[in-house]
Amino acid sequence: MKDIIQLLPDSVANQIAAGEVVQRPASVVKELMENSIDAGASRVQVIVSDGGRTLIQVVDDGKGMSETDARLAFERHATSKIRCADDLFSLSTMGFRGEALASIAAVSQVELVTRRPGDELGTQIMLSGPVLEMQEPVAAPAGSNFKVKNLFFNIPARRKFLKSTQTEFNNIVTEFERVALINSDVEFSLSHNGTEIISLPPSSFRQRIVNLFGKKLNQQLVEVEVNSSLIDIKGFVGTPESAKKKGVQQFFFVNGRYMRHPYFAKAVNGAYEDIIPQGEQVPFFLCINVDPSRIDVNIHPTKTEIKFEDEPSLWKIISAAVRESLGRFNAVPSLDFDDDNIPDIPVMEISSSDNAPVSAPRISYTPGYNPFKKHMPDYRKNDNSWSSLYEGVSDEKRLDLSPFEDIAVPETPSMEAASSSESLISEEYVPMSQYKGQYILIPVKSGLMWVHQRRAHIRVLFEKYKAQIAARHAASQGLLFPERVEAALNEAATIENIQDELSYLGFDISSLGGGTFVINGVPAGIDGLEPARLLMEIVHGVLEQTGDAKAKIDDSVALSMAKEVAIVAGQVLSAEEMTSLVDELFRTSMPAITPYGAKIIHIFPDTDIEKHFSK
DSSP states (O other): OOOOOOOOOHHHHHHHHHHHHOSSHHHHHHHHHHHHHHTTOSEEEEEEEGGGTSEEEEEEOSOOOOHHHHHHTTSTTOOSSOSSGGGGGSOOSSOOSSOHHHHHHHTSEEEEEEEOTTOSSEEEEEEETTEEEEEEEEOOOSEEEEEEESTTTTOHHHHHTOOOHHHHHHHHHHHHHHHHHHOTTSEEEEEETTEEEEEEOSOOHHHHHHHHHOGGGGGGEEEEEEEOSSEEEEEEEEOGGGOBSSSOOEEEEETTEEEOOHHHHHHHHHTTTTTSOTTOBOOEEEEEEEOGGGEEOTTSTTSOOOEESOHHHHHHHHHHHHHHHHHHTTOSOOOOTTOTTSOOOOOOOOOTTOOSOOOOOOOOOOTTOOTTOSSOOOTTSOOSOOGGGGTTOOGGGSOOOGGGGGOOOOOOOOHHHHTSSSOSSOSSOOOOEEETTTEEEEEETTEEEEEEHHHHHHHHHHHHHHHHHHHTOOOEEEEEEEEEEEOOHHHHHHHHHTHHHHHHHTOEEEEEETTEEEEEEEETTOTTSOHHHHHHHHHHHHHHOOOOSHHHHHHHHHHHHHHHHSOOTTOOOOHHHHHHHHHHHTTSSOTTBOTTSOBOEEEEEHHHHHHTTOO
16 A cells, blocks of 8 residues: 655745745734834834735844855744743743745745944845845844735635725734834834824823723723732723723733733622622733743743733732722722711711600501592492492493403414514504513414513614615714714724714714814714714724625624613513514514624514413
8 A cells, every 4th residue: 555644835835834934914913013012113114005915025223144044044944032941941032933934924925124333234035935036235224124025925725704894904903013012111102004193102001091992991900010929910900981882991911921811810800899880890001020930831833822820829929919000099899987978867866855765656547548530439347249349330441351351352463474564563453562562462363472572672773874885875863062082093994994984974073183083973872972972883883794705894883872872671662663673673683683683582482372371
């Protein structure tokens, strides 16, 4: 038999390895920015085009590389960080595996220009895939200039599965924020398609947070600082007022490296238990310093997951540190019993001359009194007869209850008929009722129909807003006092991207630059809603969607708007409002489910109801 195991060619092996490190353009941005930080750069510029598809350029003023180092840097497992296996347990730099540049070069066209400060000439290297095309001396400023062009040009399948330009750019922004946030002493800038999106001067950690996520956050930060034998924690957590359901910024950094750790995030969120609404979270920006020998950063290809030696103990320290900070800065509501402003509780004084025992007050009442009837018969008499109830009433006017079981309930169309374009509500009277302010109950031919009123309203509004976007016209209501909105970097980019959809819904928004927007007008008919919060809910809904097509963005905008405007659970509806809502629901294209797939209608068949009363 023939041998079946063969060694992969280097080109194939490199592309497989690249799949672990280079998942999308944002992965390239992360690796190159971290290389710049490791090189001691004080200024880093990130330039991308088409969401990183055609160009990713990172320019820094770090220590640069020699001619030999520049060439070796693109070989697999070539690194300046490790000399022996023991070095893995004392790492203090970002990159250390030596796979990043080799993986990037394997799936793109790379150009590197670099020079060390003490050298007269620098080095220029060009690679296409893993193949070296050119290397020569060149005049260049000190530092490194990486250009990564046409990512995945030699792997069409991988390139085809990249998301939309806006989605890929949002992912680049996320990686940019993570690196720029923890390295606040370094100057950063980010440009997209020739436009500078943000410029960050060197600053303190708190100021860097404000520069990235808006000035409003500055008033909502509580400082956290604790030193222990296991870890040192320093940073900021949000006040209870900063809690949000969506778009909350939560960052852990370990020894200067971004970390994703859900277990520790629960420790922070647990400190806010019972003081923020359920389902909401607060922002936090916590830097953890720990002995490198107590952690393992080598468990994930992108190094975003870290294993700690004693995680339960660290969990308790983090939770206690956050609770202590909230209490110290009075972020947790408390009752001060020593406060002089608390009013005195009046005390009832009893006269010393009054020695009579205290007894409960006595009241007199007429048990048979009915305020809605002038003459109430005394039906409490023991006379075994109901005749007194009918005194003064002729036989013709007496209520005959004997045929109660023969009362017929008007029939309504079945579910099959209701799913058509015809209205559910017939010309005949259909008795509707509301249950606990959440469901509308309707007798139908096959049983009892339950309609989830909030979901029904979401479906109705969703199709209404989709039609407005398609028609590119909606009524707008101007604000007497325009509202200012401070948006984070990715939020600002999303607002710019969906500007047309927002205007079609009725929003009038202008940009002041730097992530600041002014809401001049809102869609008509949304009285009572906060314009800024409504706008950010729409933005976060778009950020969460993964579709690429313009129609997916339109759907996301319409759905976010519908969720915010729809009636809330517990809202009491009149008979006319229930009839109108159900009628509109069955005029929609899919009345049975919401746009996100939740059930709106359920019918309990008569047979199931009768089973409960069969015995």
